Amino acid sequence: GDDDEGFDIKNAPTGPIVLGFSQVGSESGWRLANTKSIQKAAEYRDIQLRFDNAEGDQERQIAALQSYIDARVSVIAFSPVVESGWDGVLGRARDAGIPVVLTDRLIDSKDESLYVCSIGAEFVSEGNLAALYLGHDYVAAKRPIKVVEILGTPDSTPTKQRSEGFAATAAKEKKLQVVDQETGNWSKAGGAAAMRKLLRRNPDLDAVFAQNDEMGLGAVPVLEEAGREPGNKTRIVTVDATKAGLQGLVDGKLNYVVECSPVIGNLLMDVVVDLFHGGSVNKRIASEKAVFNKQSAADALPDRPY
Numbered sequence: 001g002d003d004d005e006g007f008d009i010k011n012a013p014t015g016p017i018v019l020g021f022s023q024v025g026s027e028s029g030w031r032l033a034n035t036k037s038i039q040k041a042a043e044y045r046d047i048q049l050r051f052d053n054a055e056g057d058q059e060r061q062i063a064a065l066q067s068y069i070d071a072r073v074s075v076i077a078f079s080p081v082v083e084s085g086w087d088g089v090l091g092r093a094r095d096a097g098i099p100v101v102l103t104d105r106l107i108d109s110k111d112e113s114l115y116v117c118s119i120g121a122e123f124v125s126e127g128n129l130a131a132l133y134l135g136h137d138y139v140a141a142k143r144p145i146k147v148v149e150i151l152g153t154p155d156s157t158p159t160k161q162r163s164e165g166f167a168a169t170a171a172k173e174k175k176l177q178v179v180d181q182e183t184g185n186w187s188k189a190g191g192a193a194a195m196r197k198l199l200r201r202n203p204d205l206d207a208v209f210a211q212n213d214e215m216g217l218g219a220v221p222v223l224e225e226a227g228r229e230p231g232n233k234t235r236i237v238t239v240d241a242t243k244a245g246l247q248g249l250v251d252g253k254l255n256y257v258v259e260c261s262p263v264i265g266n267l268l269m270d271v272v273v274d275l276f277h278g279g280s281v282n283k284r285i286a287s288e289k290a291v292f293n294k295q296s297a298a299d300a301l302p303d304r305p306y
């Protein structure tokens, strides 16, 4: 047939898909893997990625989002460092006709028109699983088990919802009692500092729920110095399942690690391409999860990508 079909296969008149992304920061191994997943997936999909790392600063995230509105990108996506304070800039994105996708974390606004879709883990169920597996080790206990919680950064969705999930299952299980909490700000040093405070305030603590691997691994040497035998007499459960977390399991320093996959880049790019072509997407796309113990960690470690 006629070789001039009247259209150019690759260079559609609308030009390339441009995605403006604002990342929380680089606070943990999980976050670095999340960033890599997003950058790789954009590259594979030939999507032009404008990427800003806010290093934990909400004002910087808001400025990045505003710059993407001004640049009239095709789609905006971001992981909100805290849940509140987004209505202004997201309202301006919506009024400019630019769809917004939340990745990983959520916002607490009641206005559902501020974003078209959220992609991430179910943090409440991660908390449920952490309590379920920790409680499993104490099934023979004759008294309530005193658990201390090392929290992520205040007002972030995982901090709030992992606590909520853990407490709900602990109450049901009746074996576990959360007796105290301290923030560790997602970092190893923060986890160690939190563990020292919690040990001083609760010398009779039995177990630790650290809301991510780094903070749990930071707590380990503090417990060892105090002769608390982390991973044995003092049980520790964490969330994320980074390489370091799984290694902690294999080394017998942690007891369970709940997986929260950071590898959501492909899910995000599928949504971006869909939105670019005027498709309608699901309001919520949940990522995979599982719980690792010592054996499954040993099996997974050799080819663990992050």
Ligand code: GYE
Residues within 6 Å of the ligand: 027, 028, 029, 030, 031, 104, 105, 158, 186, 211, 212, 213, 239, 240, 260
């Ligand atoms: O657990 C932690 C990161 O939002 C689920 O943020 C993410 C959390 C993750 O700093 O390692």
